Amino acid sequence: MSRFAASLQAFRRVFSNPRVRNVQLAGAGSTLGTWAYGVALPVYAYHSGGTRAVGLLFFVRLGLGALSGPWIGVIADRWSRRRVMLTSDLSRCAIFAGMTAVASTGGNAYAVYVLAVASTVISVSYAPAQAALMPSLVNTPEELAAANVVGNTISSVGMFAGPALGGVLLALSGPSAVFALTGGLTLWSAAFVLRVPRDEPPDPGERSHFLAELTTGFSTVLRRPALRVVIGLSTAQSIVDGAMEVLLVVIALRLLHGGNNASLGWLNTAIGVGSIGGALVVAVLATRRRLAGGFAIGLLLSALPLVAMAGVSSLGPDLVLAGALGVGTIFVQVNSVTLLQRSAENEVMGRVFAVLESLIMGGMAVGSIAAPGLVSWLGSRGALIATGALLPVLLVWVWSSLRRIDDEAAIAAEPLELLRQIGFFALLPEPALERLAAGAEAVTVAPFQPVVTQGEMGSHLFYVIAEGRAAVEIDDAESRELGPGDHFGEIALLRDVPRTATVRAVEPLRLYTVERDEFIAAVTGHTATFEAVEGVVTSRLAAGALG
Secondary structure, eight states: OHHHHHHHHHHHHHHHOHHHHHHHHHHHHHHHHHHHHHHHHHHHHHHHHHHHHHHHHHHHHHHHHHHHHHHHHHHHHHSOHHHHHHHHHHHHHHHHHHHHHHHHTTOOHHHHHHHHHHHHHHHTTHHHHHHHHGGGTOSSHHHHHHHHHHHHHHHHHHHHHHHHHHHHHHHHTOHHHHHHHHHHHHHHHHHHHTTSOOOOOOOOOSOOOHHHHHHHHHHHHHHOHHHHHHHHHHHHHHHHHHHHHHHHHHIIIIISTTOOHHHHHHHHHHHHHHHHHHHHHHHHHTTSSOOHHHHHHHHHHTTHHHHHHTTOOSHHHHHHHHHHHHHHHHHHHHHHHHHHHHHSOHHHHHHHHHHHHHHHHHHHHHHHHHHHHHHHHHHHHHHHHHHHHHHHHHHHHHHHHHHHHHHHTOOOHHHHHHHHTSTTGGGSOHHHHHHHHHTOEEEEEOTTOEEEOTTOOSOOEEEEEEESOEEEEETTEEEEEEOTTOEEOHHHHHHOOOOSSEEEESSOEEEEEEEHHHHHHHHHTSHHHHHHHHHHHHHHHHTTOOO
């Protein structure tokens, strides 16, 4: 019950935070439009060029979207993330206006295909920019996880509300009306993105050659075991997802007694409903610090029901199993995104999420191409079993690495809370603050012993007091007393000068220390934090204070 209460509180904070709320409302418009558009485009392609046109358009869109991901990721780490989202929305709005004009006047279908591919490539930038921006908008780790749950719940609602909306409009009017609707919903998204406060572009440090920056996302993923495991398993899950799109048609038309197109619609609806139900469950679990277990559960739930479907020949049980697939999908999405936000540095986060987006699109393309071959080779039921067994087998293989992710991303609660209470650190994005707290070392100092001595060099640490009291002495005269939550040491670290004061324990003292390199990386990598800490240093030096 306490976990559920914590989850509800985190959700309330998400909706009461106007920055996060505007991003979620923007996402609602974008998601509804994308799913509605996904119904109209294949119908338009089918009437223009048959099934071959549908297949080729699907493959080219996903393939080029996957290839463009690394390039888009560089933009997401060079520009303001808000600007990237806004540019994506406005560009796609113009594209949909063009598609509407061509389709409504009976123009050349190839113009619509080109515009559709361009829309997919441009849309690749939106999700990585949004995921990279979100940590700077929230206030706590719980709120970050809750924000991801809300975003995925919106996606789940859009999964069946968007096609329903697009299908009705398609029946009443035609593809051009749906293209126009999608343009309007994209404009809705842009209007809410405009209400998000401007954010500073990430500090790139020393700028590398563009080719090096282009591959930084991949090299970061390959270098970091946590990123490698999460993105690798997410890619495998997208292969299963792509195959499932084909296999659901096989289930509906070949394996179910009395199967028909309506059965396929019911199965897709069940997946959407399952995603919403899964959101309620993951909302409770998201308040936990340990997320790898939920990620693993999601992987199993997004694959094993396919194995069970191989032995079912009636719609009712298949609807239940399809709902379980939806639950698994949202478990994977929420936990993987939150794990990546905790594990990737802010300055490369956009490129890391672009890698994820590229691999997911590529994985879905591979799965959709592989599924027909599996059906020909193993038969309908054999293809379901083979596809559903992929993720459990991979999970057994990498289980020990997956378990270590939570240990590496473990949040040190006490130093995190102490650092969060320091004015300039409170401005840091939450994952950056978590990494700083994780590297903090606990030290104790006996009464009357110095922690730092005026004039000394070499002890380049930042200190924050957890328990006890200390006296600040300048030129052997006591100037003030420090207690729990107070901090010192930033002057020597930022100015690379000797300690400007002696800090001596008055009673048993327990502190946390942050290494100079970690401190400098944190404060200089975030403009608002750097300006705030510079203000503190300047005022303390002017007052002859400690450092």
